Amino acid sequence: MTNSQALQVQAYHTCDVTEQVRATPGWHQHYRQMSPGLFSGHLRCLGLDGVEVYEERLNTRVEQFFRAPSGSLAFCFDQSDHSLYLLNEQSRNIWITPENYQEVAVVFDQAFLARHGVDPQRLEGLFMVPLGSGQNALFGSWLSAMLTRLGQADCRLQSQALAEQLLEDCLFILDNACQRLQGGALGRRDEERAIMRRVSQWAADCPEDTLNLVELADVAGVSLRQLQQAFKGFTGMPPGQWLRMRRLNGARRDLLVGEGVTVAEVAMRWSFWHLGRFSESYRQLFKEFPSETIRRRGRASV
Structure with a gap:
């Protein structure tokens, strides 16, 4: 033994x-x-x-x-x-x-x-x-x-x-x-799950891409209303907010790993065209300004 x-x-x-x-x-x-x-x-x-x-x-x-x-x-x-x-x-x-x-x-x-x-x-x-x-x-x-x-x-x-x-x-x-889900509710849930599966396939294959709501609905192959209902059920947020959060996270990743990048360059790369609004949205989500992320990255590399 x-x-x-x-x-x-x-x-x-x-x-x-x-x-x-x-x-x-x-x-x-x-x-x-x-x-x-x-x-x-x-x-x-x-x-x-x-x-x-x-x-x-x-x-x-x-x-x-x-x-x-x-x-x-x-x-x-x-x-x-x-x-x-x-x-x-x-x-x-x-x-x-x-x-x-x-x-x-x-x-x-x-x-x-x-x-x-x-x-x-x-x-x-x-x-x-x-x-x-x-x-x-x-x-x-x-x-x-x-x-x-x-x-x-x-x-x-x-x-x-x-x-x-x-x-x-x-x-x-x-x-x-x-x-847990039965009957008609299960059928609706399966339909919404299929929509989110198509969205997640796109998100996995194109992690650096940005889309607007109409383009995202085209990716999912459904109407904008169906897209909104699926997101509400599976993410608890509207698809527009999800796209914005996705872009902010992409910007943070670039700020953390990019050598010599500026806040303005990263903001434009992720379709944030108003630098002040980008900085404030970034701060609200991550509790630090983009410039602070760059300085923190610089200290970590020393």
């Missing part, structure tokens, strides 16, 4: 959404800050043989576009509405978290799934659908407590036994989960 071993939990505290993305290697991700405030993110990770456990906390609203690592199957437990979401590498969607968001996820890699006879293709139709179960909240809390316990130096467990237990527990919860 394998001897027990101390399992190492890695913990990160981040001060920018780009740092949060870098803390989770292997995922294809884009994060954008979508509500005002100084960003604060926390991430805890536990690596087992073929299994990763993550806990993520975000204080501001964050737009997340993500795909799970190639060949993997992810069970994501949303602690805000106690829903389970299944993801694989084909799952592409835009999701805007609420403020003070917490999620715990268990990710099984392709080899581990194959060894245990789990075929993700048999779960088609369940990906990115909110699945409700009475066990979701309890299991999510247990995962968080497990990471805390394993973060203590004297806690020792068998890695293989824990990985197999996590798979058994996740499949049991999935088996007992039910879709």
Whole structure:
């Protein structure tokens, strides 16, 4: 029998959404800050043989576009509405978290799934659908407590036994989960989800592009009214605000990494033609002026 071993939990505290993305290697991700405030993110990770456990906390609203690592199957437990979401590498969607968001996820890699006879293709139709179960909240809390316990130096467990237990527990919860939306509401939700999937496809393929509302509706293949309804249901904000937030986040990224760029150059690159309004909008979202971001970048490089 394998001897027990101390399992190492890695913990990160981040001060920018780009740092949060870098803390989770292997995922294809884009994060954008979508509500005002100084960003604060926390991430805890536990690596087992073929299994990763993550806990993520975000204080501001964050737009997340993500795909799970190639060949993997992810069970994501949303602690805000106690829903389970299944993801694989084909799952592409835009999701805007609420403020003070917490999620715990268990990710099984392709080899581990194959060894245990789990075929993700048999779960088609369940990906990115909110699945409700009475066990979701309890299991999510247990995962968080497990990471805390394993973060203590004297806690020792068998890695293989824990990985197999996590798979058994996740499949049991999935088996007992039910879709929350039914009937006509489910049909409307599916239609809105398809609209947002087309928007997220464009957002992923063209991260540097900017569009107006009419052009975005053309991308989605729907009327402007249908686009507005889909955004209201899935992001909690109108599409015009989403486009503006997207441009502000693009500008921040350029200010943080661009050598020798000026505020005016970055503002025009992201279609902000009034420099004063751009600076004030930027300050309202990120709690610092664009010039302060440039100075902070300069100090960090010294």
